[in-house]
Amino acid sequence: MSDHVLAIDQGTTGSTALIIDRDVNVVASVNVEFPNHYPQPGHVEHDVNEIWDSIRAAVTGALQQAGIEGSRIAAIGVTNQRETSLFWDRKTGEPIHRALVWQDRRTAGFCRTLKDAGHEALFKQRTGLVLDPYFSGTKARWLLDNVPGARAKAEAGDLQFGTIDTWTAWKLTGGANGGVHVTDPSNASRTLFFDLHRLDWDDELLGILGVPRAVLPRVGDSSEIYGKTKGLGFLPDGIPVAGVIGDQQGALFGQACFHPGMAKSTYGTGAFILLNTGDAPTTSHTGMLTTVGWRLKGEVAYALEGSAFIAGAAVQWLRDGLGIIQSSTEVEALAASVPDSGGVTFVPALAGLGAPHWRPDARGILTGITGGTTKAHIARATLDGIALQIDEILRAMAGDLGEPLRELRVDGGAARNDLLMQRQADLLGVPCVRPAVLETTGLGSGLLAGLAVGFWESKDDVVRAWSEERRFTPKGDPAELAATRKRWAAAVERA
Numbered sequence: 001m002s003d004h005v006l007a008i009d010q011g012t013t014g015s016t017a018l019i020i021d022r023d024v025n026v027v028a029s030v031n032v033e034f035p036n037h038y039p040q041p042g043h044v045e046h047d048v049n050e051i052w053d054s055i056r057a058a059v060t061g062a063l064q065q066a067g068i069e070g071s072r073i074a075a076i077g078v079t080n081q082r083e084t085s086l087f088w089d090r091k092t093g094e095p096i097h098r099a100l101v102w103q104d105r106r107t108a109g110f111c112r113t114l115k116d117a118g119h120e121a122l123f124k125q126r127t128g129l130v131l132d133p134y135f136s137g138t139k140a141r142w143l144l145d146n147v148p149g150a151r152a153k154a155e156a157g158d159l160q161f162g163t164i165d166t167w168t169a170w171k172l173t174g175g176a177n178g179g180v181h182v183t184d185p186s187n188a189s190r191t192l193f194f195d196l197h198r199l200d201w202d203d204e205l206l207g208i209l210g211v212p213r214a215v216l217p218r219v220g221d222s223s224e225i226y227g228k229t230k231g232l233g234f235l236p237d238g239i240p241v242a243g244v245i246g247d248q249q250g251a252l253f254g255q256a257c258f259h260p261g262m263a264k265s266t267y268g269t270g271a272f273i274l275l276n277t278g279d280a281p282t283t284s285h286t287g288m289l290t291t292v293g294w295r296l297k298g299e300v301a302y303a304l305e306g307s308a309f310i311a312g313a314a315v316q317w318l319r320d321g322l323g324i325i326q327s328s329t330e331v332e333a334l335a336a337s338v339p340d341s342g343g344v345t346f347v348p349a350l351a352g353l354g355a356p357h358w359r360p361d362a363r364g365i366l367t368g369i370t371g372g373t374t375k376a377h378i379a380r381a382t383l384d385g386i387a388l389q390i391d392e393i394l395r396a397m398a399g400d401l402g403e404p405l406r407e408l409r410v411d412g413g414a415a416r417n418d419l420l421m422q423r424q425a426d427l428l429g430v431p432c433v434r435p436a437v438l439e440t441t442g443l444g445s446g447l448l449a450g451l452a453v454g455f456w457e458s459k460d461d462v463v464r465a466w467s468e469e470r471r472f473t474p475k476g477d478p479a480e481l482a483a484t485r486k487r488w489a490a491a492v493e494r495a
Contacts, residue, residue: 001072002071002072002073002074002455003021003022003072003074004019004020004021004022004027004066004068004072004073004074005019005020005073005074005075005076005077005446005447005449005450005455006018006019006020006059006062006073006075006076006077006239006446006449007020007076007077007078007079007243007442007443007445007446007449008055008058008059008076008077008078008079008168008442008445009079009080009247009250009439009441009442009445010051010055010078010079010080010081010164010165010168011080011081011247011268011269011441012036012081012084012101012102012103012268012269013033013034013036013269014031014032014033014034014054014058015031015032015034015051015054015055015057015058016029016030016031016032016058016439016442017029017030017055017058017059017061017062017442018062018439018442018443018446019062019063019065019066019068019073020443020446020447020450022455022456023465024437024443024447024456024461024462024465026437026439026443027066028062028063028065028066029062029065029439030057030058030059030061030062030065031058032054032055032057032058032061033054034046034047034050034051034053034054035047035050036101037098042104042105042106042108043104043105043106044100044101044103044104045098045099045100045101045104046084046098046099046101047098047099048086048088048095048098048099048164048167049095051099051164051167052168052171055168055171056232056234059234059235060234070234070235070236070239071236073235073239074239074240074450074453074455075225075239075240075241075242075243075449075450075452075453075455076172076229076235076239076240076241076242076243076449077242077243077244077245077442077444077445077446077447077448077449077450078165078168078169078172078241078243078244078245078445079165079244079245079246079247079250079441079442079444079445080163080164080165080168080187080246080247081101081102081164081247082102082163082164082165082186082187082190082246082247082248083102083134083135083136083139083163083190083191084099084100084101084102084136084163084164085099085100085136085139085140085143085161085162085163086098086099086100086143086161086162086164086167087140087143087144087147087150087154087159087160087161087215088159088160088162088167089153089158089159089160090157090158090159090160090176091158091176092176093170093171093175093176093179096143096147096150096153096159097143097147097150099164099167100139100142100143102134103309103351104133104139105133105351105352105360106133106142107133107138107139107141107142108133108360108361110138110141110142111131111132111133111138111360114131114138114208115131119131119208122204122205122208123192123205126195126196126197126202126204126205127189127191127192127193127194127195127196127202127205128189128196128281128283128284128289128290128291129189129190129192129289129290129291130287130289130358131192132358132360133360134307134309134354135190135191135192136163136190136191136192137191137192137193137205137209137211138192138209140161140191140209140211140215141209141210141211144210144211145210154211154212154214154215155212155214157214157215159215160181160215160217161211161215161216161217162181162183162217163183163187163190163191165183165184165187165244165245165246166181166182166183166187166217169182169226169227169241169244170182172227172229172230172232172235172241173226173227173228173229173230173241174227174230174231175231177230177231178230179227179230180218180226180227180241181217181218182217182218182219182220182226182227182244183217183218183219183220183244184219184220184221184222184244184245184246184294184295185199185219185221185222185292185294185295185300186222186245186246186249186250186291186292186293186294186295187244187245187246188201188219188292189291189292190246190291192205192209193205193206193209193211193216194219196281196290196291196292196302197281199219199292199295199300200219201213201216201219220244221295221296221297221298222243222244222245222249222253222294222295222296222448223242223243223294223296223297223448223449223451223452224242224452225240225241225242225452225453226241226242226244227240227241228240228241229241240449240452240453241449242448242449242450242452242453243445243446243447243448243449243450243451243452244445244448245294245444245445245448247266247272247441248266248272248274248305248441249274249291249292249293249294249303249444250440250441250442250443250444250445250448251264251266251272251274251411251412251440251441251444252264252274252276252293252294252303252444253293253294253444253447253448253462254411254437254440254441254442254443254444254447254462255409255411255435255440255444255466256459256462256463256466257274257276257409258276258301258459258462258463259276260276260277260278261275261276261401261403261405261406262275262276262409263275263276263394263397263405263407263408263409264408264409264410264411264440265390265394265408265409265410265411265412265424266410266411266412266415266440266441267311267312267386267410267411267412267413267414267415267420268311268312268412268413268414269310269311269312269313270307270308270309270310270311270312270313270354271307271308271311271386271389271390271412271414272305272306272307272308273305273306273307273308273390273393273394273397274291274293274303274304274305275303275304275305275394275397275401275405276293276301276302276303277290277302277303277304277401278301278302279299279300279301279302280302281302282302282304282400282401283400284304284396284397284400285399285400286356286396286397286399286400287306287355287356287357287358287396288304288305288306288355288356288393288396288397288400289304289305289306289307289355290302290303290304290305291303291304291305294448296448296451296459304397304400304401305355306354306355306356306390306393306394306396306397307354307355308348308354308355308386308389308390308393309349309350309351309352309353309354310348310349310350310351310364311348311386311389311412311414312328312412312413312414313348313350313351314346314348314350314382314385314386315328315331315382315414316328317348317350318331318378318379318382322375322378324375324378324379325379331379331382331383331417332383332417332418332419332420334375334376334379335376335379335380335382335383335419336419337376338374338376338377338380340380340480341368341377341380341381341384342368342370342372342373342374342377342380343368343370343487344366344367344368344369344373344377344378344380344381345366345367345368345381345384345385345484345487345488345490345491346364346365346366346378346381346382346384346385346491347362347364347365347385347488347491347492347494347495348364348382348385348386348389349362349363349364349365349495350363350364353492353495355393355396356392356393356396357492362495363495364495365491365494365495366378366381367487367490367491367494368381368487383417383419383420383423384423384484385488386414386420387420387423387424387427388427388484388485388488390424390427390428391424391427391428391485392488394408394428404430405428405430406430407430407431407432407433408424408425408428408430408431408432408433409432409433409434409435410424410432410433410434411434411435411438411439411440411441412438412440412441413438415434415438416438418470418472421434421470421472422472422475424472425472425473425474425475426474426475426476426481427476427481427484427485428474429474429476430474431471431472431473431474432471432472433468433470433471433472434468434469434470434471434472435466435467435468435469436467436468436469447462
């Protein structure tokens, strides 16, 4: 009897396996970490064989935790760190190089070259993206130009390109022994060579970037049976792999943000804010990205997205870089021990600034420090800095959409921090709603997989299953909030 769905959430620092029952309860959740590799400043890489080992261990652990056999899995959904990119040999399955992670900045110079050549307007119009090292396209170009023999092999049809969803689906369905080479529009729309309007790869953009079309995967729906498990050992053969979606779009789906104007913010390593804009792409005039949310039974939902590259990672920096806390969970109590930041402002641009500034050269900055500043003030300023980034992004989005935000659905690890969530609601002036299930990225991919095989009937089942755990209503003092935003704007300029 197949009475559960498996969701694989492949993230930047670890892989999580969720087992979901028919009532959309997460009955097991196991996370297995793997290392990030930093060969030199600005370079961030993953060994995808280490990623695969972490997936295998997470799935095995989740099945054990749930107390079920793999034969009871009706379908598998995959969600992933989106822009992380690699090539692998079509015949052997071996990667030609470590994957280049979304945080990797090595292609900043090439992005400047493309901008100087006058290409940015074309890329923005076709893809909804800006020319930034964040996205997959320039990573693909770097790999083809810098790995000996890669370009010749790619042009001969001997290499396959993919983001981590594509690699994972290929491995699950047999790998070099017949694995499917597929992605979905949510991931394809993050590559810099996918036309948002035609929903297909764009030959002109591929030509500018120097990437052969033959290496690219087929773009399916976000919910369909792509293939079935084969030769894995830790799962039986024949389970449909039936949901693929980028992690942030997965969270939008898992949060049941199905109507235009609904928005979510996921607080992970970075913070990613998506706002559903309906069945047509909305062009941003404020530095936001236009992206595909998902395609389900041929129907497309689009979104505006704002990305803050550093959110939870700022708290990790307090722990690992400054040593002012021993564990990330301590930050809330430390920050709450003072009434405010004491005039300290922290811009957490530890990996450059994302939306709406798009400044890879920006650096983190602490301002307003006095002799009375304590580690508690710095902790408080760190939480404020996370919330202020998101406030800035959502105000820009509201300008693009032409209507104010009504509420924000929040998820991710840092959404457990009540002080941060209250501060976010105060700054936005709208409720922040935390769901009963915070693992919404994996949940979204599992729901899409279940919909593809009839495990659930429709999105209405998702809406009925979604429930809130806590609602944070705004309580901020307008004068204090205005002063905080003024200090923030000045600090961002200096960053």
